[in-house]
Amino acid sequence: MTTALTCTNIHVDFDGFKAVNGVDLTLDRGEVHFLIGPNGAGKTTLVDAVTGLAKYSGSVVKDGVELRGKKVHHIARRGIGRTFQTATVFEQLTVAQNLDIAAGAGRSPWSLLRRRTVLPDNVVAVLEQIGLAGQAQTPAGILAHGQKQWLEIGMLLVGDADVLLLDEPIAGMGHEERDTTGRLLHEIAETRAVAVVEHDMDFMRAFASRVTVLHAGAVLASGSVDEVSNDPRVQEVYLGASHEQEAIDAATA
Amino acid sequence: MSRFFATRAGVWSGFGAAALVLFGAAPLLLSGFRLGLLAQFLCYAIVAVGIGLAWGRGGMLTLGQGVFFGMGAYLMAMHMKMADAEFRNGHGAVPDFMELAGIRELPAYWVPFASPVFTIAMILVLPTGFAVLLGFAVFKRRVKGAYFAILSQALAGAFAILLIGQQSMGGFNGLSRFRYFFGYNLDDAVNQQMLYFIAAGVLLVVVAVALQLRRSRYGELLVAVRDAEERVRFLGYDAANIKVVAYAAAALFAAVAGAIFVPVVGIISPASIGIVPSIMFILGVAIGGRASLVGPVVGALAVAWAQTALSEQFPSAWTYAQGLLFIVVIALLPGGIASVAALTKRFQAKSATVEAAA
Amino acid sequence: MDLLVGQLFTGLSTGSILLLAALGLSLTFGQMGVINMAHGEFIMAGCYTAYVTQQVVGDAGVSLLIALPVGFLVGGAMGLVLEWLLVRHLYQRPLDTLLVTFGVGLVLQQVARDVFGAPAVNVTVPEFLRGGVDLLGTAVPKTRLFILALAVVAVTVVALVLRFTAAGRRIRAVVGNRDLAETAGISSRAVDAGTFFIGSGLAGVAGVALTLIGSTSPTTGQSYLVDAFLVVVAGGMGRIKGAVVAAVALGTFQAVFETYSTASLAKVGVFVVIVVFLQLRPQGLFTLRTRSLA
Numbered sequence: 001m002t003t004a005l006t007c008t009n010i011h012v013d014f015d016g017f018k019a020v021n022g023v024d025l026t027l028d029r030g031e032v033h034f035l036i037g038p039n040g041a042g043k044t045t046l047v048d049a050v051t052g053l054a055k056y057s058g059s060v061v062k063d064g065v066e067l068r069g070k071k072v073h074h075i076a077r078r079g080i081g082r083t084f085q086t087a088t089v090f091e092q093l094t095v096a097q098n099l100d101i102a103a104g105a106g107r108s109p110w111s112l113l114r115r116r117t118v119l120p121d122n123v124v125a126v127l128e129q130i131g132l133a134g135q136a137q138t139p140a141g142i143l144a145h146g147q148k149q150w151l152e153i154g155m156l157l158v159g160d161a162d163v164l165l166l167d168e169p170i171a172g173m174g175h176e177e178r179d180t181t182g183r184l185l186h187e188i189a190e191t192r193a194v195a196v197v198e199h200d201m202d203f204m205r206a207f208a209s210r211v212t213v214l215h216a217g218a219v220l221a222s223g224s225v226d227e228v229s230n231d232p233r234v235q236e237v238y239l240g241a242s243h244e245q246e247a248i249d250a251a252t253a
Numbered sequence: 254m255s256r257f258f259a260t261r262a263g264v265w266s267g268f269g270a271a272a273l274v275l276f277g278a279a280p281l282l283l284s285g286f287r288l289g290l291l292a293q294f295l296c297y298a299i300v301a302v303g304i305g306l307a308w309g310r311g312g313m314l315t316l317g318q319g320v321f322f323g324m325g326a327y328l329m330a331m332h333m334k335m336a337d338a339e340f341r342n343g344h345g346a347v348p349d350f351m352e353l354a355g356i357r358e359l360p361a362y363w364v365p366f367a368s369p370v371f372t373i374a375m376i377l378v379l380p381t382g383f384a385v386l387l388g389f390a391v392f393k394r395r396v397k398g399a400y401f402a403i404l405s406q407a408l409a410g411a412f413a414i415l416l417i418g419q420q421s422m423g424g425f426n427g428l429s430r431f432r433y434f435f436g437y438n439l440d441d442a443v444n445q446q447m448l449y450f451i452a453a454g455v456l457l458v459v460v461a462v463a464l465q466l467r468r469s470r471y472g473e474l475l476v477a478v479r480d481a482e483e484r485v486r487f488l489g490y491d492a493a494n495i496k497v498v499a500y501a502a503a504a505l506f507a508a509v510a511g512a513i514f515v516p517v518v519g520i521i522s523p524a525s526i527g528i529v530p531s532i533m534f535i536l537g538v539a540i541g542g543r544a545s546l547v548g549p550v551v552g553a554l555a556v557a558w559a560q561t562a563l564s565e566q567f568p569s570a571w572t573y574a575q576g577l578l579f580i581v582v583i584a585l586l587p588g589g590i591a592s593v594a595a596l597t598k599r600f601q602a603k604s605a606t607v608e609a610a611a
Numbered sequence: 612m613d614l615l616v617g618q619l620f621t622g623l624s625t626g627s628i629l630l631l632a633a634l635g636l637s638l639t640f641g642q643m644g645v646i647n648m649a650h651g652e653f654i655m656a657g658c659y660t661a662y663v664t665q666q667v668v669g670d671a672g673v674s675l676l677i678a679l680p681v682g683f684l685v686g687g688a689m690g691l692v693l694e695w696l697l698v699r700h701l702y703q704r705p706l707d708t709l710l711v712t713f714g715v716g717l718v719l720q721q722v723a724r725d726v727f728g729a730p731a732v733n734v735t736v737p738e739f740l741r742g743g744v745d746l747l748g749t750a751v752p753k754t755r756l757f758i759l760a761l762a763v764v765a766v767t768v769v770a771l772v773l774r775f776t777a778a779g780r781r782i783r784a785v786v787g788n789r790d791l792a793e794t795a796g797i798s799s800r801a802v803d804a805g806t807f808f809i810g811s812g813l814a815g816v817a818g819v820a821l822t823l824i825g826s827t828s829p830t831t832g833q834s835y836l837v838d839a840f841l842v843v844v845a846g847g848m849g850r851i852k853g854a855v856v857a858a859v860a861l862g863t864f865q866a867v868f869e870t871y872s873t874a875s876l877a878k879v880g881v882f883v884v885i886v887v888f889l890q891l892r893p894q895g896l897f898t899l900r901t902r903s904l905a
């Protein structure tokens with residue numbers, strides 16, 4: 001298990017509002033690392049910062065390289081992939097085209113100007129892995145909600161991302177799909193670092209290797225599911241949000 | 254039908270049929286005057302192919318194609334004025350319109366345009382280079398959507414006003430009265446027909462280039478940028494580079510069209526490249542179908558033909574028609590005529606499984 | 612000194628004209644994201660309102676005072692109709708709205724041409740606005756002062772309405788977060804229509820005022836439109852403050868540039884300045900930074 005990404009003392013400031021206020025976080029390969037916390041805790045903003053969308057102070061280091069100040073696409077080329085709360089795929093293009101584009105960030109201009117004759121091997125492999133091999137020629141726009149989210153994860157895989165930041169990857173999924181997704185995440189995490197921003201506590205308990213709780217832009221607690229669930233500060237923070245409180249209660253009962 | 258045209262045989266037969274019409278039927282059936290008109294319309298169609306690429310596939314609503322069209326046109330016109338002056342009064346002579354404006358000395362920036370090679374090189378390089386520069390300046394800073402549209406429109410306005418102010422570029426009246434095109438007398442009907450063939454040939458080449466761009470991986474990427482630019486960036490691409498290519502290609506097409514337009518029509522003036530003419534280029538593309546390959550060509554030809562047929566007899570009605578076409582087509586049929594076929598097909602095959610063309 | 616004062620005033624004056632033309636756009640484009648290319652034709656409608664009013668009333672002074680509110684209503688009514696007929700169906704397609712409203716503009720221009728004729732018409736300037744006043748040794752035309760004052764009044768009223776009235780709060784709420792405003796019981800339909808009414812009404816007022824310094828033809832509005840859009844682009848989305856600063860800045864720049872060069876080069880200069888400026892601040896002068904919605 002090696003450390004893939006180290007965030008140190010991250011601050012994000014929106015015109016005086018401190019959305020992220022001094023967060024330290026490390027993501028290790030081999031782990032499915034859940035980021036939880038009430039709305040407005042700064043989870044998504046933290047992901048925005050790491051991926052270059054939001055300006056921040058502090059430091060984000062991946063494999064010895066400082067990422068702060070780099071452009072979004074340069075950070076992506078360094079192997080950091082992210083998904084969005086609402087699945088963002090290229091709806092007019094087919095599943096195979098979506099993956100082919102995601103696999104091709106390093107292509108030469110010359111190869112870009114020619115037609116694709118066969119699908120690259122890694123695209124074929126990932127199609128299988130995310131369970132969309134049968135839909136390769138389907139326009140992504142007509143995929144089911146859950147399938148879009150798998151496609152989005154698949155796009156990060158073919159792009160050789162080894163740090164995956166997933167924003168609510170099971171939003172709107174049924175039970176079976178959730179379990180499939182959870183198993184997929186662990187399969188992916190064997191060689192990569194996976195961070196999951198999530199509200200669903202059942203999902204978190206079932207699949208988290210490690211949990212970090214954010215509150216008001218700062219890290220409240222970090223550790224295993226049990227450690228975090230038993231932390232009195234975590235319980236207090238969740239008192240306000242009832243259903244999540246029940247989830248924590250159920251976990252600690 | 255559309256399935257057939259997606260195959261290799263389909264593409265070749267499509268081009269073959271177009272060539273047959275353009276190079277066989279049209280010159281046989283049309284009088285010299287009408288063939289000249291058609292050549293002019295073909296120039297608009299060349300511009301339209303570029304707009305289809307930048308706007309339809311790339312999502313960049315370029316309301317300033319008149320700038321690139323105008324650059325190509327003026328560069329060509331400068332050479333032709335120089336050549337005419339040299340023919341009349343010898344080397345280094347001042348073109349006739351400058352004499353009238355009281356300019357005795359040839360401005361320095363005119364001098365190299367005596368060379369046909371330099372002129373053609375400039376037509377190919379200058380507008381495209383300008384588009385690349387402007388594209389980088391704008392797209393790198395993620396200026397897009399409406400902001401880009403307004404900037405491109407302002408550019409067209411500024412360019413037209415700049416030209417009006419330049420007496421050494423013909424000012425308000427522009428450049429006109431050309432006699433020779435690279436040594437060929439423009440009064441000769443044979444040479445006029447040659448110009449038509451050039452326009453037709455260039456149109457076919459431009460469509461072929463656009464087709465290759467659309468079907469390549471780049472073409473898929475361009476659509477991806479159009480629909481979700483941020484996503485493309487998060488996959489590790491610099492979206493600005495992708496957009497610049499389509500924008501520059503559109504600029505190049507427009508410039509070449511402008512360069513052919515000048516000998517065909519015999520005049521270029523700020524009135525045909527400013528804000529209104531620039532946005533009028535859009536109309537044909539919208540009617541034909543912005544995202545399709547042939548749609549913009551058909552739309553541009555149809556609008557140009559209607560303009561010629563109607564605008565002199567019914568100027569008022571034609572303006573109303575233009576306005577209403579903008580309103581009706583864009584609001585109700587954003588895919589243009591090209592989408593009608595797809596819509597009816599979808600309607601017929603509503604219950605059938607949806608198959609996607611790869 | 613004289614030259615400086617003169618240029619500064621010319622800049623302010625040009626800026627105030629730009630601002631009057633752009634203020635309504637700042638509401639409809641800046642706040643709602645709707646690009647109304649027919650805005651220029653609403654200005655033109657304001658011009659013809661002033662012209663018609665003067666034909667009916669006769670007295671230049673009285674007709675100007677009548678034409679200002681009537682121009683607001685004429686522009687506003689046209690805006691309401693446009694919003695109801697077309698724009699509201701196209702809120703998700705801003706670029707298409709641009710082209711559709713351009714079509715509307717074409718039609719309106721032709722209507723003006725058919726009704727009033729293509730040649731320009733003139734509105735008589737009222738007695739009390741003729742001539743100039745002496746300002747620090749520079750003769751300043753009264754009409755220009757009037758437009759400057761009108762721009763200040765218009766901006767102030769809009770700012771006050773947005774800040775202190777219930778309607779204004781609703782507008783700001785919808786601009787800030789449409790969905791949230793809806794759940795709070797604000798009808799965003801009504802707010803959209805209202806904003807469009809005010810924005811278009813301001814175009815009508817601008818048109819009335821512009822008859823004081825120029826003649827009116829069917830294409831009058833068009834000539835102001837692009838500059839007005841540039842003001843909103845440079846000023847930043849949804850910011851009245853930005854529009855004010857950008858209008859004055861661009862006006863001054865244009866005035867100074869013209870003194871040392873030509874009017875045509877000044878236009879090009881303005882364009883270059885804006886492109887360069889967008890390199891520094893791609894979102895315009897004033898923007899609210901929020902959590903991005905990628």
